[in-house]
Amino acid sequence: MKPASNPCTIGWQSRWLRILLIVPISLIVLMAASVMPAIAASAAATSDAVYQQRTPSRDGIGKFYLDREIAEVMGHLGAGWLERPSRDREEQPQKLLAALDLKPTDAVADIGAGTGYFSFRISPLVPQGKVFAVDIQPEMLEMLTAIQQAKQAFNVEPVLGSATNPNLADASIDLALMVDAYHEFDYPREMMQAIVRALKPNGRVVLVEYRGENPLVLIKGLHKMTQRQVRKEMAAVGLTWLETKHVLPQQHILIFGRERT
Numbered sequence: 001m002k003p004a005s006n007p008c009t010i011g012w013q014s015r016w017l018r019i020l021l022i023v024p025i026s027l028i029v030l031m032a033a034s035v036m037p038a039i040a041a042s043a044a045a046t047s048d049a050v051y052q053q054r055t056p057s058r059d060g061i062g063k064f065y066l067d068r069e070i071a072e073v074m075g076h077l078g079a080g081w082l083e084r085p086s087r088d089r090e091e092q093p094q095k096l097l098a099a100l101d102l103k104p105t106d107a108v109a110d111i112g113a114g115t116g117y118f119s120f121r122i123s124p125l126v127p128q129g130k131v132f133a134v135d136i137q138p139e140m141l142e143m144l145t146a147i148q149q150a151k152q153a154f155n156v157e158p159v160l161g162s163a164t165n166p167n168l169a170d171a172s173i174d175l176a177l178m179v180d181a182y183h184e185f186d187y188p189r190e191m192m193q194a195i196v197r198a199l200k201p202n203g204r205v206v207l208v209e210y211r212g213e214n215p216l217v218l219i220k221g222l223h224k225m226t227q228r229q230v231r232k233e234m235a236a237v238g239l240t241w242l243e244t245k246h247v248l249p250q251q252h253i254l255i256f257g258r259e260r261t
């Protein structure tokens, strides 16, 4: 007589079936378990390698890029300061405009345009060209658009950018200008990489920053930059330093071009 089968044991066919299924599944789980930490570690290493988070100082966000703490963004409530009557005398913008060597057909991106203080001064210098006035604060762009309508400056196009992207088409601009803005970028590496993509082959990048080397320039520390730091950060995205112009009373004008291949 055939003995009754024990319900606590499994027959040999299903045992083999389980072994056949369990072995490869276990191998996959083991491999995933060994690879996942490596993937996670490499992702963390990549972001750690670019930015580091530390205790924020008074005017900073506590995020460091190439040994520099990134400054807080100047909010739209500070727009009045950008349009202050004394600015022309203090900063002498005509000297910067002359230093830009613009052609009438140039497409210029004024990145971190604020109220458009520079966008509207550049606009008449590029009558057959264009000014893309990029900012991340919609309130700034609202003010800029109101001024644009009042001035009928139709070659100025307001562009809402994001913290990582100025939203400019590839190979579309002759000049990317950042006046007193770059030190506030939350993601300087990503922003600059996108700006480099937006440059035409002979396009230039111009940074205007208050002189970090000079303690007599009475601007908060994180809102100033040294030449050395600017050049280090531009080199990190493949830009070549061409020239520094020393024509402004308080600010550096640093000019960069795309690296020749």
Ligand SMILES: C[S@@+](CC[C@H](N)C(=O)[O-])C[C@H]1O[C@@H](n2cnc3c(N)ncnc32)[C@H](O)[C@@H]1O
Residues within 6 Å of the ligand: 073, 074, 082, 111, 112, 113, 114, 115, 116, 117, 118, 134, 135, 136, 137, 140, 161, 162, 163, 164, 166, 178, 179, 180, 181, 184, 185, 186, 187, 191
């Ligand atoms: C101190 S204001 C300077 C405005 C203008 N360039 C001027 O000189 O009058 C800096 C501006 O940069 C803008 N900004 C900060 N981060 C930005 C980013 N990632 N992309 C575009 N604009 C940015 C801020 O919203 C602010 O309007």
